[in-house]
Amino acid sequence: MDAIDFDLSEFLRVCYAMLELEYFRVSHDRTELYIRAVQPALWLVLFGFIIGSLRAIPTGGIPYTAFIAPGVLIQSATTVAIFYGLMIVWERESGILKRLLSTPAPRYVIVIGRALAAGMRALIQSLVIFLIAAIVGVKFVINPINFLISLVIVLIFSAGFAAFSMSLATVFKTREKFVGIGQLIIFPLFFSSNALYPLTTMPAFLQMFAYINPMTYAIDALRGLLITNNLTGLSTDIFAVILFTSIMFYIAAVRFKKIVE
Amino acid sequence: MTEYAIDVANLEKIYSGRSKKALDGVNLKVERNKIFAILGPNGAGKTTLMRILTTQITPSKGTARVLDFNVFSDGHKLRKEIGYVPQEMSVWTDISAYENLLIYSQIYGIAKAEREALIKESLIRMELTEYKDNLVNTFSGGMIRRLEIACALIVKPQIIFLDEPTIGLDPEARKKVWEKIVSFTKESGATVFFSTHYMDEADEYANEIAIINAGKIVSQGDSNHLKQSVGNQEIILGLSVPLDDKSKQQLRKLEQVIDLKTNGVEVEVWVKDASVALSSIMNSLFSSKVKIESVKINKPTLEDAFEKYAGVSYDSTEGIKEVNAVRRRIIG
Structure with a gap:
């Protein structure tokens, strides 16, 4: 349709509006935030405690609950992001998407703005998990810079997943289909990542999959920043996360046209 | 500047994957500062036409100009000048009325200094001031519609597209919605292009009416002209x-x-x-x-004219039921 002539102030303006919208939403209704904290809490408290006490997994000397905390955190953020596509399905059914398309906001900014908004919601969710982890005794690296970088990684990674989710919404245009697909995506990614066990303990074929699994990089970054303070792989991790999110943004922006026709 | 707010010639639209033409050569001119109604049976092409004119979807053939902008190539400029309220629902129900207006004013790039004044004005105009901090999902259907229109009018558009603006509302709420629309157009000189299932609204509020059937405009004129043309x-x-x-x-x-x-x-x-x-x-x-x-x-009534040109008898109930079901599902 229109040629994409990038206008930075417009881009920032619309993204800001979308972030603010999400902030209003979360501030009016926090129940979802709490409900979605239950499952990750169980992972940390039950799974972490039981498997940890078996001492079957080589974690390099850190307690098992602390080892899985970054993975649980990323998984909960991803869950929020992947179900964000549902919102788009809903907005398609209602007239909001049509309405947004008739505003001066360029389409790609609507997509990216909403993805960042989802990232923000996921970030807020992960703060809740962070708090739970601290309460159950996970010892975090005390360093505000590490902490801030972690937050930015969670935001960017979740935004990428939300963009992926919006692309899915262009294929699965009803809620029922979408809910099933969401679960089907998160768990295989979670189990084929380094969330619950080090990559070295995995069979070779699974390791290969883990290396192309974007979740692996986000978790590795967070584990280094928050738990082990070992930052050797950090630049690779950040590069991988940014690459993943950029590709997802691109696909979502291109696919977005499909959802409204 | 031409005298026409909308100027459409030989417009065709075929949705991908379908063989039937949703629009089959629409020709239409709408003068500026008029309230213009488009009537037609379900599936006649009203919504498709409106979505093309508001630059949401692209036509397959033909030309369409709105406010002298080509909807196809000048979409970005045109979108700054139009207001649009879709038939289903265009506000977020889990935030407040004020917050909805704030988000839309940001999307439209209204400067921070003017924002508060414009939001306040919109709330007063639509009689929503005392409910501004309530969540939209506590609103009645009429209030939601007025809020949607408030969000569309906040930028003072030169043309407003309303797809079934009063569908599913009770007579009193319908009247109130129309009072607001008419007073805005009188003040601002904006053009209104609306579709409706309610013949009485077209009769009472529209300066001109077009009847669309099977993707073609089959008749156009003021209400008296249409009635007289029946017999x-x-x-x-x-x-x-x-x-x-x-x-x-x-x-x-x-x-x-x-x-x-x-x-x-x-x-x-x-x-x-x-x-x-x-x-x-x-x-x-x-x-x-x-x-x-x-x-x-x-x-002869407008219903008679509709029946003559649309080829089917006028029955509002089906379409209204459908939209009501959607809106109920959305509001919850």
């Missing part, structure tokens, strides 16, 4: 005694009278326009010393 008006006179032949002849000679039929003491007279013809008919009867006991006028 003649009928005056039924009840007399004290049956009409004699001489008086009958005299009536037939009247310029306005097209045809005449007597049935005992009842006389049916067909005329082009009853309001013009009635006085001369009555004068003629008085001069023949005939006493008139009752007068009844049957005029």
